[in-house]
Amino acid sequence: MVHFQHIEYLLALALVPLMILLYVFVLRSKKNTIKKIGDPALVNQLIKDYSPAKFLIKFVLIVTAFVAGIIALANPRMPKGTTIVNRSGIDVMIALDVSKSMLADDIKPSRLERAKQFIERLIDKLPDDRIGIVVFAGRAYLQMPLTTDHSAAKMYLSSATPDVVPTQGTVIGDALKMCYAAFNTKEKKYKSVVLVSDGEDHDKTAEKVTKAMAEEGVMINTVGIGSPEGTTIIDPATGVTKTDAEGRPVITKLNEKELQSIAANGNGLYELFTNTDDVVNGIDTQLKKMGQHSITENSLVNFKNFFPWLLGLALILLVAEFFVSEVKKLAVVKKIIIKKETAALMAMLILPSLLFAQNSNTLIQNGNYAYNKKEYDVAVDNYKKAAVKEPANETAQYNLGNALYKKGDAEEALKAYDEAIKFSKSKSDQSGSWYNKGVSLQNNKKLPESIDAYKNALRLNPTDEDARFNLQKALLQQQKQQQQKDQQDKDKKKPKDDQQKDQQPQDKNKDQQPKPQPSKMTKKEAEEKLKALLQQEKNLQNKLRKVDAASPDKPEKDW
Structure with a gap:
């Protein structure tokens, strides 16, 4: 199914009604001018070589070329079919x-x-x-x-x-x-x-x-x-x-x-x-x-783009418009020569842009072929060339990031994903770039940045379960790191605190050491007390085991 890559450019089609109004205004202006000149017979003699039909044809050609150019900018494309x-x-x-x-x-x-x-x-x-x-x-x-x-x-x-x-x-x-x-x-x-x-x-x-x-x-x-x-x-x-x-x-x-x-x-x-x-x-x-x-x-790996054909159509229409004259046969010879030169100049200006765009797509396709063959160096080279020729090409930047990631160049991959995010027009494309950036950051132990990336991906595409799963995993890893850091900080502080506590009674109360009070409990009473405490602990352990057994979410073993 055909869809537009940059649908926002289609807003420019609103200028077409204005162009039609301008055409009507020009026709009325010509009629009013003819009336103001004077004798209608004399005026008709002066403008006998003018052709209103050809003037209309020129206008239709220009408007059609404009519409084709706008649609080309929006880049209609379609997946390369269901196979x-x-x-x-x-x-x-x-x-x-x-x-x-x-x-x-x-x-x-x-x-x-x-x-x-x-x-x-x-x-x-x-x-x-x-x-x-x-x-x-x-x-x-x-x-x-x-x-x-x-x-x-x-x-x-x-x-x-x-x-x-x-x-x-x-x-x-x-x-x-x-x-x-x-x-x-x-x-x-x-x-x-x-x-x-x-x-x-x-x-x-x-x-x-x-x-x-x-x-x-x-x-x-x-x-x-x-x-x-x-x-x-x-x-x-x-x-x-x-x-x-x-x-x-x-x-x-x-x-x-x-x-x-x-x-x-x-x-x-x-x-x-x-x-x-x-x-x-x-x-x-x-x-x-x-x-x-x-x-x-x-298979949705590559898209078939139609913008080169539309740009070619716009060029042909403009060239045709140059060859259509508002005057009739005999008076047009010199004008045609001038317009042929102009058309050649226009072709020289527009054709390189078509070849340029086509060349970028060819480079991306070559990169995809190399990527699928796991020739990541070759893929990176092709994607980079496509990105240099067309920096705003989000596909080139996105694929470049993937190839760099596979190659092990995480820092450069992140830069490519940033460029893809910058030039992405649709939320789904942006979400994919944020997700891949999060994976790269997470594998390089940059958990806070990866968490932010996954959150951005989910904001753009809340149904992305992979991003949600990886976000949960990153949050767990971050929590684990924080616990380890807190424990390390606690271990560093603990010896100092214990040393201060041990030294304090020695420095301040050297002559006032507390003496233990003699126990007033008999040996038999102490044994009975100990048995009671052991029984109480046993009862508590049995109770905890029953609670654990009743919990369906907590596994019996953790290995």
Whole structure:
């Protein structure tokens, strides 16, 4: 569907009625002038070579050229079509466990890193399939909906850490529900889930959910990451071994039985992670056994712009107007020669601008091609050239920011996003630039600036769930940093305060040291008192456990 990139320029079309009124005024002025000259017969003889019809044609040509020029400035464009991709593919949702137990290093460098490596290789094996990602710990979140953009899937995968889920634990059942919600519920086949976890499920709904999904035609495959003997977990927040409520080191073990049961009930395959390529080949072979279907995908990466054609039309109309004379045949020879020269001059002035605009679009398309091939240096070079030729081209600035970000040049990427925001005319384009700027700032630990960027993106597009999710994540990170800073400040001040408190009674009350009062309580009374206090504490602990058990939002375990 055609839409205008700069719709505000269409306001200039309001000048067309004024031009028509001016034309009518000129006609009346000519008639009044003829009447004032004198004898009508003599006047008609003097103006016999004048052609009112040609005068009207000249006016129509000028007005039409003006309208075409204004519409060209507004830049009508349309997405390069809806493409029906005749691919034999399926829909695959990948559920990745990002709980703290996945940080265990019984599989080097860690379970989570190995899981990411496996998923990335699996994505490469599924070029014709749509991929979606769900991350889960104490809760499940849709990290990326189903898409054929596998490069975006890998980008989301790289950012999956325990920090993206504020509630710790492991709820496989919730993750499977989230995967099912991402599928097209009208289809009862061509759908599969690949669950990657250590199987330490802290709720017992997974089996029930698996059977329900299998009845709806969803195949569930599982990959076990970890070792049956288990190992300890290093808490990333403290850098020490994680302990349970009783102070004992937490030992996290691979729960193969749980994952095997899920795969069996989900008509899928269970694979124990040993070698990345072997596991990938096993899951890939299992997925190829499923039926496959054609995938319809909308591609909105590039737009087809119509402004060069409209500018060309305006030029042709103006040239035509120069060749149309207000006088009749014999008197126009000399005038045509003059206007031919003028038309040639106009063509020399306008054609370079058309070639200039077309050249900018060509550079952007070359940059897009290089970007998709991950040749980011080449893409940056093309986008920069397009931005130099046309600094106000928001597409060139936006794509330049993305390529610089991929290249690792965060500071230059931020400058490009600022330029894109500056020249963006629509709220959706501005929101996208603010969001990408926020991601770049957040990855460079500039949390206050990234929070402001996400807020600006949400002000322009309140429905942007990615911006809302990243904003929450950035706020949590900022809160965590502030708590650490406060603790550090407190630790710095504490020794001084304790030293002053220790020195004060020694300096001021050297001869007045307090003496302990002798206890008047018998040994038996003291033992009974101690037993009563221990019983009271035990009752309190039991009460707290009951409250925790009754809370549906608080996980039983936080790893």
